Amino acid sequence: MKMIRSKICGFTRPQDALAAAQLGVDAVGLVFYPQSKRFVSIEQAQEIVRVLPPFVSVVALFVNENTERIRQVLAQVPVDILQFHGDETPEFCRQFDRPYIKAVRVQNTGDIIAAQQQYPDARAVLFDAHIEGEYGGTGHRFDWAMLPDQLSGHWILSGGLNPENIGEAVKITGAKIIDVSSGVESAPGIKSAEKIAALLAALDEPKISEPE
Numbered sequence: 679m680k681m682i683r684s685k686i687c688g689f690t691r692p693q694d695a696l697a698a699a700q701l702g703v704d705a706v707g708l709v710f711y712p713q714s715k716r717f718v719s720i721e722q723a724q725e726i727v728r729v730l731p732p733f734v735s736v737v738a739l740f741v742n743e744n745t746e747r748i749r750q751v752l753a754q755v756p757v758d759i760l761q762f763h764g765d766e767t768p769e770f771c772r773q774f775d776r777p778y779i780k781a782v783r784v785q786n787t788g789d790i791i792a793a794q795q796q797y798p799d800a801r802a803v804l805f806d807a808h809i810e811g812e813y814g815g816t817g818h819r820f821d822w823a824m825l826p827d828q829l830s831g832h833w834i835l836s837g838g839l840n841p842e843n844i845g846e847a848v849k850i851t852g853a854k855i856i857d858v859s860s861g862v863e864s865a866p867g868i869k870s871a872e873k874i875a876a877l878l879a880a881l882d883e884p885k886i887s888e889p890e
Contacts, residue, residue, distance in 0.1 A: 682848060682881045685737060685834070686874060687761075687859040688716035690867035692729045697871040702878055705735035707761065707857070710743065710751055715866035716859070723755045737761050737779070748774060759801060768797050777801040779834065784820040794831060804857060807837035819843075822851050841876035848881065856881070 687707030689695040695706045708723045709716040718726070727736055738757040740748055742764035751757065752774065762771050763781040771778045781804040782793040793803045807820040819838030835853035840861030847853065862873040
């Protein structure tokens with residue numbers, strides 16, 4: 679039985695999102711950050727969401743976006759969860775009456791602890807690598823040793839994850855939720871069904887969920 683929940687972020691094509699859903703991904707991420715290589719317009723997002731089966735969550739990712747633009751997306755795209763990947767305050771994140779995830783670019787253990795305290799009403803806090811000037815999808819991982827032994831609430835492991843290292847990542851960190859973007863791509867925004875299948879297969883390995 680699969681124990682780890684998975685989100686694949688940065689879809690730009692309906693066929694890729696449908697393939698991921700059919701393989702068993704729990705959530706698909708759509709990037710509404712214009713500077714991203716994986717940016718989608720509202721029209722593209724509508725096409726992607728249209729092909730998804732029920733019970734697959736749609737996550738809309740924003741980076742330091744204005745309120746009006748976010749409300750415009752929410753009015754036209756059926757979004758389940760918001761993901762804020764910039765410098766948004768807790769007050770900003772919660773104003774949309776929608777569950778939200780707050781991403782944190784980790785430089786040290788203090789960043790992790792502070793984020794969980796600062797965003798207590800977030801559905802989860804997502805820990806990603808800190809790369810200057812970049813907001814996710816970098817293919818880089820942070821030092822997992824910076825994660826505290828005990829973390830309260832739900833949290834998501836992200837940053838540089840791929841089919842080859844996901845088993846080690848989950849075993850070392852104890853993550854129950856993972857978020858992957860570039861690690862399952864053939865090119866930026868183009869997802870590989872083969873790599874997604876390999877990632878999910880690695881998550882299902884008995885050695886991950888069985889105690890030593």
